[in-house]
Amino acid sequence: MTEHSESFLRRLRHQAREFAETARSTSLELDRAPSRAAELILGGPLPWRQLAGLPADHADDPLRVDGRPAYLDRCAEQVVVFEELARGDAAAVLALPGPSMSGHVVAELADPEQRDRYYRRLADHPTWTFFGMTEPSHGSDPSSMTTVLRAGDDGAFRLDGTKRFVGNGARAGLGVVFARRNAGPLGVTAVLLDTDRRGFSASALPTSGLRGLELSELRLCDVPVTRRDILGHGRSATRQGMWAATRTFNRFRPVVSCLALGVAQAAYDYVREHRRRLRADEDWAMARFAQRLTGVRALVASAARSADRDPADGTLASAAKLRATRLAEDLTTTAVGLFGPGARWDHPLLDKWVRDARAFEFMEGTGNIQRQVLAQGYLHGRLTDERAA
Numbered sequence: 001m002t003e004h005s006e007s008f009l010r011r012l013r014h015q016a017r018e019f020a021e022t023a024r025s026t027s028l029e030l031d032r033a034p035s036r037a038a039e040l041i042l043g044g045p046l047p048w049r050q051l052a053g054l055p056a057d058h059a060d061d062p063l064r065v066d067g068r069p070a071y072l073d074r075c076a077e078q079v080v081v082f083e084e085l086a087r088g089d090a091a092a093v094l095a096l097p098g099p100s101m102s103g104h105v106v107a108e109l110a111d112p113e114q115r116d117r118y119y120r121r122l123a124d125h126p127t128w129t130f131f132g133m134t135e136p137s138h139g140s141d142p143s144s145m146t147t148v149l150r151a152g153d154d155g156a157f158r159l160d161g162t163k164r165f166v167g168n169g170a171r172a173g174l175g176v177v178f179a180r181r182n183a184g185p186l187g188v189t190a191v192l193l194d195t196d197r198r199g200f201s202a203s204a205l206p207t208s209g210l211r212g213l214e215l216s217e218l219r220l221c222d223v224p225v226t227r228r229d230i231l232g233h234g235r236s237a238t239r240q241g242m243w244a245a246t247r248t249f250n251r252f253r254p255v256v257s258c259l260a261l262g263v264a265q266a267a268y269d270y271v272r273e274h275r276r277r278l279r280a281d282e283d284w285a286m287a288r289f290a291q292r293l294t295g296v297r298a299l300v301a302s303a304a305r306s307a308d309r310d311p312a313d314g315t316l317a318s319a320a321k322l323r324a325t326r327l328a329e330d331l332t333t334t335a336v337g338l339f340g341p342g343a344r345w346d347h348p349l350l351d352k353w354v355r356d357a358r359a360f361e362f363m364e365g366t367g368n369i370q371r372q373v374l375a376q377g378y379l380h381g382r383l384t385d386e387r388a389a
Contacts, residue, residue: 009080009301011065016084022046023088024349030091030212031352034204037095037171037212042126049126051081052098058123073103075251075304079258083300086262087269090356091212093259094167098122101131101167102176104248105190109232109240114192121174130175132163132193132218133245140365142178142185142242149179149189149225157225159191159199162217165362169216170204176231177220178241188241190231199223209359250314253364254303257317257324260360261296264328267335267353268293274347275338282338289331296323315377318370321360325367328357 026040041048050063053072062069063081070077085093099106099122106118121127138144147161159179163169174194181189195202199221204214227233232240268289278286303320306313332354336343344351361367377383 005076008065008068008070009076012063012070012077013080013084015063015065016081017087019046019051019081020084020088023085023092025088027089027092027212027352028348030089030095032211034091034095034211034214035171037214038126041092041095041097046092048096048098051085051093051096052122053078053100053103054098054119054123058119060123075254075307076301079254079300079304082255083258083262083265083297086259087266089212090259090263091210094210094213097126097128100129101248101252102129102174104251105131105176105231105244106192108244108247109190109235110192114228114231118174118192127173128168128171130166130169130172130195130216130218131248132166132169132175132177134163134165136162136164136217140245142188142245145178145180145188147177147179147220149181149191149230155227157227157230159193159220159223159225161220163220164217165205166202166216166218167213169218170202170214172202177218178245185242186237186240188245190241190244191225192229192231193223193225197223207359209355209357246314247311249364250311250317251307253314253317253321253370254300254307256360256363257296257300257303257320260321260324260328260357261293261300263353263357263360264289264296264324264331265293267328267332267350267357270347270350270353271335271338278338285334289327289334292327292331296320296327299323313377313382314373315382318365318373318377319383321364322367322370322374325357325360328360332357 022045026044030037030040049061051072055073056071059071062071072078072081082093106115110118133140135146147163150158152158159177161179172195177191177193178188179191181187200223201219202216204216207215271286300320303316306316336350336354339347374383
């Protein structure tokens, strides 16, 4: 990355930092009532249109740094802006309308007509999207996927199955559903689906952390699908559903990492502001956390650059997610302990951050999955001992 780009990202971070307090102003209410996301986000002062991450041909008013646009459609920009926002409220970041994860699949697989259909909808009015991969009994394992896309005698298709733990599913207007057409991982395809289709229903699930994301269950019962809804049609089987999903996970894990980092930084700042007199051992612990924050931030930035350069390589993305998630859990737990018994009642923001920090473990693969990716990356020479440390 050039020196100019590093300077640009620093200025972008400085500008994004102004949004943190704006996001925090509604964080407790969004946590209490996730169904109010539209009111709290769209009706509040947060510049959600500029944060949506729309591509240049559909973004008429992007963020600008010294006159230069920042479309937030690259991971290196996203991790800078979203970390700062997460210091206010990570759930608000995840609850923003816009392309989110499904946008990566559209970018990889959609033809020009599908791409225009997708982004025109998002640009015309605030629209939430979903990424329908995880299933109730099998997680995101493609070999066990039970959601199916069947071809009818009339040449049309029907979609049946259940997806669970889908972010923004109950409030989404459209999204991407992964379904099986044939046996094996290469038999999985991606479908661009509007939520007003007959047979589609969604309901929010009760959660403890990141409640503003409103994790949902999607139920698909004989949902009509046309060939124009199938992403990547005409491509080889090796460049369809799971290929795009893997590249999406590799791009989104640095974002999850930066959100966890933002929560950790928020807890650190809270302690420094409200516990100005610390014992020697407590002060040493906080100094160690400051070092870890700096190290993880550098790792997340490296992972973001790697994801932009080669989305097929998720090694650094997995390393970043492991380290950032662990840091968020460790720091929020320590912060609560520093305020003594009753801290989670007396300091509701700390209580929220403790719950939010634990949610990141289950986003885009648990720690065990990330360790497997790291091991594979190391065996293939994509990660040195120093970068893995």
